[in-house]
Amino acid sequence: MVSAARPRVSTTGTTTSTTTSTSGSTSSDTVAATTTALRGETVQLRCPLTDLTRSAAVQxxxxxxxxxPVGASSGPQLLLRTVSVANSGLYQCRVGAEMATVRLSVHAEPELRAAPADTAARAGSEVTLPCAASSHPQPLVFWAATDTGMVLFPGTSQGSASVYSNGTLHVKVRERSGNEGNNGK
Incomplete structure (x- = not known):
């Protein structure tokens, strides 16, 4: 099953990452805001060094x-039209000598790359059903049995069913419980 929830936009809070090079020099990057959007949307990144009531020279x-990105228009807000996953990353705005960093995370809805086909199998045989999807971030592929409510995630097994880490379902087909022990009568 592949599903996508609409990402939430978060534009508050700060995060800081610090890196140290092999020569011992340290640099730190504070991200003032993170904006999350779906591929194809228009996004406005606001420079936290300005308020929208006054005009400032923002680079x-x-x-x-x-x-x-091509077509980006700037000012206190950087306007990005029809964003793609490639637009994800850190953007910096400068007002005078001050600089701030904002993060854009662009998500793409999942797309099936390999879908399972309807399959008939005899008792005692084994069936392998591939299911693969791609998106950003990488989607989680899992299997759900509608009749029993059983849910299997990659790397798990239950009874005669297993799901490989790539999302492929492997099942050893058993006799139905109503047919066992009647010897074909």
Whole structure:
């Protein structure tokens, strides 16, 4: 089963990451806000160094040195249209000598890459049903039996069913409990 929940947008709080190089120099990066969006949406990243009531000369750039996305318009807010997963990352705004960093996380809805087909099998045989999906972040593929309510996640087994780490279901088909012991009569 593949499903996606709409990501929530969070634009509050700060996070700091500190890195130390092999030469011993330390740098720290404080992220003032994180915005989460779905692929294809329009996003506004607000520079935390400004308020929207006054006009300030704001310069925007990507923290990794890559150019801003095509069509991006800037000011106190950086407007990004039709975002893609490639737009995810850190963006920096500068007002005078001050600089702040904001994070954009773009999620993509899951897409099935390998879907299971309806399969008939005899008792005693084994069946393998692939199921794979891709998205950002990576989706969790799990199997749910509608008749028993059993749910199997990757790397788990229950009874005669197992789900591999890649989402593939492997089942050893058993006789139905009503048919056992009647010797075909």
């Amino acid at each position: 925007w750039r990507r923290a990794n040195g890559r150019p801003l």
